[in-house]
Amino acid sequence: MRIQEIQKQVDDWIGQWKDGYWSPLSNLARLTEEVGELARAINHLHGDKIKKDGELQGNIAEEIGDIMFVLVAIANSMDIDLEESFQNTLEKYNVRDAKRFEPIIDVEK
Amino acid sequence: MRIQEIQKQVDDWIGQWKDGYWSPLSNLARLTEEVGELARAINHLHGDKIKKDGELQGNIAEEIGDIMFVLVAIANSMDIDLEESFQNTLEKYNVRDAKRFEPIIDVEK
Amino acid sequence: MRIQEIQKQVDDWIGQWKDGYWSPLSNLARLTEEVGELARAINHLHGDKIKKDGELQGNIAEEIGDIMFVLVAIANSMDIDLEESFQNTLEKYNVRDAKRFEPIIDVEK
Amino acid sequence: MRIQEIQKQVDDWIGQWKDGYWSPLSNLARLTEEVGELARAINHLHGDKIKKDGELQGNIAEEIGDIMFVLVAIANSMDIDLEESFQNTLEKYNVRDAKRFEPIIDVEK
Numbered sequence: 001m002r003i004q005e006i007q008k009q010v011d012d013w014i015g016q017w018k019d020g021y022w023s024p025l026s027n028l029a030r031l032t033e034e035v036g037e038l039a040r041a042i043n044h045l046h047g048d049k050i051k052k053d054g055e056l057q058g059n060i061a062e063e064i065g066d067i068m069f070v071l072v073a074i075a076n077s078m079d080i081d082l083e084e085s086f087q088n089t090l091e092k093y094n095v096r097d098a099k100r101f102e103p104i105i106d107v108e109k
Numbered sequence: 110m111r112i113q114e115i116q117k118q119v120d121d122w123i124g125q126w127k128d129g130y131w132s133p134l135s136n137l138a139r140l141t142e143e144v145g146e147l148a149r150a151i152n153h154l155h156g157d158k159i160k161k162d163g164e165l166q167g168n169i170a171e172e173i174g175d176i177m178f179v180l181v182a183i184a185n186s187m188d189i190d191l192e193e194s195f196q197n198t199l200e201k202y203n204v205r206d207a208k209r210f211e212p213i214i215d216v217e218k
Numbered sequence: 219m220r221i222q223e224i225q226k227q228v229d230d231w232i233g234q235w236k237d238g239y240w241s242p243l244s245n246l247a248r249l250t251e252e253v254g255e256l257a258r259a260i261n262h263l264h265g266d267k268i269k270k271d272g273e274l275q276g277n278i279a280e281e282i283g284d285i286m287f288v289l290v291a292i293a294n295s296m297d298i299d300l301e302e303s304f305q306n307t308l309e310k311y312n313v314r315d316a317k318r319f320e321p322i323i324d325v326e327k
Numbered sequence: 328m329r330i331q332e333i334q335k336q337v338d339d340w341i342g343q344w345k346d347g348y349w350s351p352l353s354n355l356a357r358l359t360e361e362v363g364e365l366a367r368a369i370n371h372l373h374g375d376k377i378k379k380d381g382e383l384q385g386n387i388a389e390e391i392g393d394i395m396f397v398l399v400a401i402a403n404s405m406d407i408d409l410e411e412s413f414q415n416t417l418e419k420y421n422v423r424d425a426k427r428f429e430p431i432i433d434v435e436k
Binding site: 110111112115118119122132133134137140141144147148151152154155156169170171173174175176177178180183184187189190191192193194195196197198199201202203 | 328329330333336337340350351352355358359362365366369370372373374387388389391392393394395396398401402405407408409410411412413414415416417419420421
């Protein structure tokens with residue numbers, strides 16, 4: 001599935017409802033909420049948090065899907081091309097961090 | 110109640126448990142989770158999020174208490190004096206933002 | 219670009235470095251940081267926050283790309299198929315929220 | 328310093344400005360931003376994130392003070408008594424988690 005299709009699917013889903021996209025600040029609050037749920041799931045599996053009895057195991061894959069959905073909704077509501085944004089980030093990292101970490105192979109001269 | 114007492118109460122509470130304070134990253138994940146719950150509660154009352162049937166009304170005051178608790182735990186685990194931190198922030202704002210907003214009273218000459 | 223390619227590109231990028239993927243809690247902290255930067259950018263454009271002099275306008279598209287990158291890194295580090303996660307979220311919303319909002323078209327009897 | 332005084336100091340500070348308290352969603356975005364800055368600082372000191380050259384060491388104590396300020400602002404703007412909220416959280420933990428962790432002292436029979 002292409003990124004554009006994902007943006008289209010979210011747009012179709014939201015397009016069903018009368019009110020359309022939420023305001024930017026409301027969508028951001030939703031993103032904060034979903035990241036919080038991922039935090040709980042990751043803390044249960046990889047952190048020091050002891051799971052409460054009866055609490056379902058946080059499903060990390062599910063929380064990541066939920067975050068993806070909100071992120072796409074935010075992008076859509078502001079006419080942002082997610083693929084382009086991602087490419088720009090990748091390019092930025094390639095330039096900025098080119099010498100930041102130690103490479104796996106130290107090429108000999 | 111003084112800030113120091115709050116730090117002491119959290120320390121006493123955590124001191125009951127064998128494992129003591131969580132690691133900084135695990136505490137941070139907990140803070141992220143609690144902020145996410147506040148985000149949900151605020152979005153329900155002040156945002157565009159429609160409350161699901163059967164979902165209890167987010168209790169904003171409760172979420173704020175939970176965030177306070179984790180924030181104090183993080184401060185304690187790193188020997189940070191919360192009162193001092195707060196005072197430094199207030200001082201920073203007084204210097205940095207002294208002319209940033211429009212004052213209520215425009216004093217005439 | 220397909221989701222799989224995005225996951226591959228992030229994997230290639232991280233694969234260059236000796237240390238590979240960060241720990242789940244460290245990646246989560248990075249996600250929290252990037253969401254915080256998006257929050258600042260959105261607050262500048264759509265909220266009550268007054269921009270400080272000399273502060274560059276938050277670039278929302280850039281922050282969304284950065285969040286996407288970390289989200290993919292988290293998915294990759296846990297062998298999660300992002301497309302599948304997204305599809306599951308969409309399906310969940312279609313079932314759960316089918317009658318949650320008021321549809322655009324009120325079908326006449 | 329008492330919690331009430333902290334709430335008063337934030338109120339005095341905000342009371343200087345014509346616009347007063349921000350909207351709940353805008354304050355929440357600010358909280359998200361400040362938590363993101365704490366995440367960066369903690370990741371630098373305790374996580375896998377490599378600090379960029381020239382980047383100042385994140386000051387965790389400072390970020391905690393900044394979070395405290397926004398949290399108090401949110402509480403104030405909604406007439407929430409922070410001390411009471413904190414006490415309720417402490418009480419909840421004492422009841423809910425009374426048997427959750429292994430106590431330090433295993434009382435002999």
